[in-house]
Amino acid sequence: ETWDMPMAYSASNFHSATGAEFAECVTTGTGGEVEIKTHPSGSLFKGADIKRAVQTGQAPIGERLLSGHQNENALFGFDSIPFLATSFDDSDKLWRAAKPSIEKLLAEQNLTLLYAVPWPPQGLYFKNEVTSVAEMKGIKFRSYNNATSRLAELTGMLPVTIEAAEISQAFATGVAEAMISSGSTGYDRKVWESLGYFYEVDAWLPRNYVFVNTEIWNGTSEASRNVIMGCAKLAEYAGNWRAKEYTGFTLQGLRDGGMNVGPASEQMTAELKEIGDTMTNEWLEAAGDEGKAIVDAFRAE
Amino acid sequence: MTVLRGLRSGLDFLYLAAGVLAALCLIAILGLIVVQMLARWTGEVFPGAPDYAGYAMAAASFLAFANALNRGSHIRVSILLNAVPEGFRRVLEIWCFGIGTAVMWYFTYYAYRFVYWSWKFNDVSQGQDRTPLWIPQSVMLFGGAVLAVALTDHLIHVIFRGDHRITRDLDDQSHAE
Amino acid sequence: MENISVIILFLFVLFTLLGSGVWVGLALMGVAWVGMELFTTRPVGDVMLTTIWSASSSWTLTALPMFIWMGEILYRTRLSEDMFKGLAPWMAPLPGGLVHTNIVGCTVFAAVSGSSAATLTTVGKMSIPELRKRNYPETMVIGTLTGAATLGLMIPPSLTLIVYGVTINESITKLFFAGILPGLVLAAMFMGYVAVYSKVGKDWNPTPEAKLSFAQKVKNSRFLAPVIALIIVVIGSMYLGIATATEAAAFGVIGSLLLALGQGSLNWKTFTDSLMGATRTSAMIALILAGAAFLSLSMGFTGLPRGLADLIAGWELTRLELLMVLLVFYIVLGCFLDGISSVVLTMAVVEPMIRQAGIDLIWFGIFIVVVVEMAQITPPIGFNLFVMQGMTHHEMSYIARAAIPMFLIMVLMVFVLIAFPELATYLPNNLRPGPA
Ligand code: NA
Ligand code: NA
Numbered sequence: 001e002t003w004d005m006p007m008a009y010s011a012s013n014f015h016s017a018t019g020a021e022f023a024e025c026v027t028t029g030t031g032g033e034v035e036i037k038t039h040p041s042g043s044l045f046k047g048a049d050i051k052r053a054v055q056t057g058q059a060p061i062g063e064r065l066l067s068g069h070q071n072e073n074a075l076f077g078f079d080s081i082p083f084l085a086t087s088f089d090d091s092d093k094l095w096r097a098a099k100p101s102i103e104k105l106l107a108e109q110n111l112t113l114l115y116a117v118p119w120p121p122q123g124l125y126f127k128n129e130v131t132s133v134a135e136m137k138g139i140k141f142r143s144y145n146n147a148t149s150r151l152a153e154l155t156g157m158l159p160v161t162i163e164a165a166e167i168s169q170a171f172a173t174g175v176a177e178a179m180i181s182s183g184s185t186g187y188d189r190k191v192w193e194s195l196g197y198f199y200e201v202d203a204w205l206p207r208n209y210v211f212v213n214t215e216i217w218n219g220t221s222e223a224s225r226n227v228i229m230g231c232a233k234l235a236e237y238a239g240n241w242r243a244k245e246y247t248g249f250t251l252q253g254l255r256d257g258g259m260n261v262g263p264a265s266e267q268m269t270a271e272l273k274e275i276g277d278t279m280t281n282e283w284l285e286a287a288g289d290e291g292k293a294i295v296d297a298f299r300a301e
Numbered sequence: 302m303t304v305l306r307g308l309r310s311g312l313d314f315l316y317l318a319a320g321v322l323a324a325l326c327l328i329a330i331l332g333l334i335v336v337q338m339l340a341r342w343t344g345e346v347f348p349g350a351p352d353y354a355g356y357a358m359a360a361a362s363f364l365a366f367a368n369a370l371n372r373g374s375h376i377r378v379s380i381l382l383n384a385v386p387e388g389f390r391r392v393l394e395i396w397c398f399g400i401g402t403a404v405m406w407y408f409t410y411y412a413y414r415f416v417y418w419s420w421k422f423n424d425v426s427q428g429q430d431r432t433p434l435w436i437p438q439s440v441m442l443f444g445g446a447v448l449a450v451a452l453t454d455h456l457i458h459v460i461f462r463g464d465h466r467i468t469r470d471l472d473d474q475s476h477a478e
Numbered sequence: 479m480e481n482i483s484v485i486i487l488f489l490f491v492l493f494t495l496l497g498s499g500v501w502v503g504l505a506l507m508g509v510a511w512v513g514m515e516l517f518t519t520r521p522v523g524d525v526m527l528t529t530i531w532s533a534s535s536s537w538t539l540t541a542l543p544m545f546i547w548m549g550e551i552l553y554r555t556r557l558s559e560d561m562f563k564g565l566a567p568w569m570a571p572l573p574g575g576l577v578h579t580n581i582v583g584c585t586v587f588a589a590v591s592g593s594s595a596a597t598l599t600t601v602g603k604m605s606i607p608e609l610r611k612r613n614y615p616e617t618m619v620i621g622t623l624t625g626a627a628t629l630g631l632m633i634p635p636s637l638t639l640i641v642y643g644v645t646i647n648e649s650i651t652k653l654f655f656a657g658i659l660p661g662l663v664l665a666a667m668f669m670g671y672v673a674v675y676s677k678v679g680k681d682w683n684p685t686p687e688a689k690l691s692f693a694q695k696v697k698n699s700r701f702l703a704p705v706i707a708l709i710i711v712v713i714g715s716m717y718l719g720i721a722t723a724t725e726a727a728a729f730g731v732i733g734s735l736l737l738a739l740g741q742g743s744l745n746w747k748t749f750t751d752s753l754m755g756a757t758r759t760s761a762m763i764a765l766i767l768a769g770a771a772f773l774s775l776s777m778g779f780t781g782l783p784r785g786l787a788d789l790i791a792g793w794e795l796t797r798l799e800l801l802m803v804l805l806v807f808y809i810v811l812g813c814f815l816d817g818i819s820s821v822v823l824t825m826a827v828v829e830p831m832i833r834q835a836g837i838d839l840i841w842f843g844i845f846i847v848v849v850v851e852m853a854q855i856t857p858p859i860g861f862n863l864f865v866m867q868g869m870t871h872h873e874m875s876y877i878a879r880a881a882i883p884m885f886l887i888m889v890l891m892v893f894v895l896i897a898f899p900e901l902a903t904y905l906p907n908n909l910r911p912g913p914a
Binding site: 320323324327328330331334335337338351352354355356357358359361362363365366368369370372374375376377378379380381382393394396397400401404405407408410411412414415437438441 | 503508526536728731732753758762766768
């Protein structure tokens with residue numbers, strides 16, 4: 001049986017590379033009983049359509065940035081709370097704490113989780129040097145969802161909505177002067193042409209999730225399911241490794257482009273942490289008891 | 302006969318009304334673009350403007366499909382249709398309208414399911430507009446259904462009257478190229 | 479060889495539906511449906527809706543109705559007379575005389591209109607009767623106008639480039655700027671041909687023009703001011719990065735409404751006519767795009783595009799050979815299909831090939847536009863031929879023959895583009911980037 005696997009990011013992205021290896025592992029491991037064909041770059045379904053497509057069996061398996069669905073349920077945004085888990089290790093802990101809830105939530109939607117791989121940590125890009133939150137006041141800040149708009153509000157910056165495809169142009173023309181994103185975004189968009197500073201605040205590490213339609217999953221032989229789960233473990237491990245490698249690579253790229261890359265000042269870090277607490281509390285209100293359980297479990301570790 | 306005449310004018314009103322709504326959607330798109338620009342220049346935010354413009358785009362297209370069909374705006378390859386004798390042309394037109402009718406009723410049925418599931422799943426937009434998607438999608442369903450009705454209307458006409466009711470305006474059609 | 483049978487099946491169903499006269503958008507949906515039913519076990523109807531909704535509710539697509547609307551408004555103004563009055567005094571002394579008003583008029587109007595047929599009707603409305611009055615050879619009048627009007631597709635704004643950009647997910651602003659230099663070069667080549675013909679053509683015997691002083695010429699140029707102002711607003715706002723393509727289109731709509739208002743040609747009837755015309759035309763394209771989105775998804779499930787790309791990669795064609803194959807392919811396709819349909823129909827298969835061959839997709843957009851321009855003037859299906867026939871009541875074969883030199887110049891243009899790719903890539907790579 002062939003499983004077409006829609007993926008949202010370009011074939012050269014490390015998530016897509018991980019997915020392609022996973023597909024090959026499954027195809028070989030099951031002796032062709034399940035053959036996975038990846039379709040990167042949103043060539044089958046666009047990113048926003050992938051979850052629903054898998055949910056309804058239009059595609060058996062797919063990959064999606066799950067925090068994209070936080071309008072639907074705040075729980076999906078657990079990995080995108082600013083300054084809650086600010087390192088690969090913390091992000092791992094947070095994921096372990098949240099996994100049961102997310103699996104349960106996905107199960108209700110006819111989805112079975114296979115593996116999750118983080119993006120490089122999110123840092124702050126600025127045109128000029130910034131050493132405290134007070135200095136951010138009035139700076140035009142790229143927002144792309146409600147959380148980033150709220151972050152702008154709390155830091156006194158002016159949110160401007162800019163789609164991913166328009167980032168480099170927006171900075172070049174001064175439509176925006178700051179953003180929060182991973183090092184890879186800035187590297188891909190060559191933002192050093194207009195921005196000078198990247199602060200490694202590691203605000204959060206969003207994840208891509210690979211999930212399969214539960215009915216199709218249950219209809220697959222146990223032997224195949226075991227192989228697929230094994231391949232998923234390998235993919236998760238390899239993906240994590242790649243994410244770390246890629247973080248270093250892109251930050252070096254930003255440096256080579258002429259940007260100042262480094263940690264934020266102590267004062268700024270402390271102030272951002274406070275804003276993070278505010279936003280964590282707001283998220284907890286939206287996500288209810290289940291959300292509280294996740295954060296408590298994470299903090300207890 | 303009065304029933305038929307009433308049906309006739311009712312249908313014609315439906316196609317026209319949907320077309321006028323579509324035109325209003327174009328004006329809405331213009332308004333949204335302008336407001337978004339103004340917001341950007343004045344440092345304000347208008348969250349979700351691109352999403353709303355996208356919904357208006359879909360609405361403008363689907364609501365206008367039937368009107369565009371009736372005015373001959375939709376492109377088709379008419380070499381064969383023009384080359385064959387009258388009697389065969391009628392058969393060919395029945396085939397074309399038959400295919401079109403089948404495709405659009407199929408579309409309409411699945412559009413109904415699509416909207417139903419969006420509502421059932423509580424599917425909300427992933428953009429900053431947070432719109433429940435069944436609302437804009439219902440407009441697509443409605444527009445698709447109107448086109449299906451229009452195609453059926455023409456099909457019945459070709460079968461019983463020998464010709465469809467499309468008034469072709471070449472000038473109108475060619476403005477897309 | 480599984481691929482071969484898939485291709486044959488797709489082509490067979492496609493040609494049957496398209497050839498018998500089923501509307502292009504609906505035919506594409508039909509083909510996609512057959513492909514999915516046969517080659518996948520996925521729920522076809524649900525897939526169809528997901529794709530069509532996603533393709534139809536796209537924000538980038540909104541540039542399309544806006545530019546169409548702008549063209550519809552201008553079509554109903556006095557722009558055509560004004561342009562002729564403003565251009566004629568400058569063109570008269572050139573070798574080739576007023577025939578150049580056809581070409582320069584089309585070039586100027588192309589910069590505010592996204593459509594080739596609208597360019598043709600607007601410019602031709604005035605220039606055909608005036609040129610005939612002055613006894614210019616009819617084949618030149620008809621041929622140059624039919625050919626030069628296709629610049630409407632290359633010089634921005636361009637509906638073809640919007641459709642191409644939306645299909646391959648590339649920046650429309652970049653594509654627009656890629657079209658400027660090749661458009662001007664092509665116009666210059668048309669003008670060169672006219673100049674040469676005026677020296678060697680046996681039937682060249684136009685009535686000489688009265689000489690105008692430089693001051694009078696400048697005075698007459700005031701008629702060009704509105705359209706030039708509009709060009710500056712639309713293209714300038716994109717070039718300076720003040721506006722995205724969509725926003726520039728909104729400027730264009732408002733600008734042309736003001737222009738029509740200033741001329742006194744704006745009333746309730748022209749307003750509603752232009753609006754309803756734009757609504758229908760954009761719906762027509764939207765239906766094709768919806769069908770094409772479903773078809774390309776269906777082909778994605780069969781793995782056909784990737785298979786074909788790999789197959790052709792296996793032949794190890796040089797880039798030039800690949801482009802030559804595509805050139806012939808699109809010319810043949812263009813004889814039977816309109817430009818927008820042939821772009822969206824083929825992109826699912828051609829895009830991976832082009833990427834694999836390492837060809838710049840912005841450059842390829844301009845390549846596609848030139849071949850689509852040719853399709854406008856090749857029989858039996860060529861929109862400019864139809865429109866010209868409607869305007870002049872000449873036989874279509876006469877018009878097509880008159881346009882053959884223009885067709886050959888466009889073929890030459892393809893080679894110019896291949897030899898000097900910077901023509902298309904320089905401006906987009908060096909433009910002051912805007913908000914999109
Ligand atoms: Na144009
Ligand atoms: Na043609």
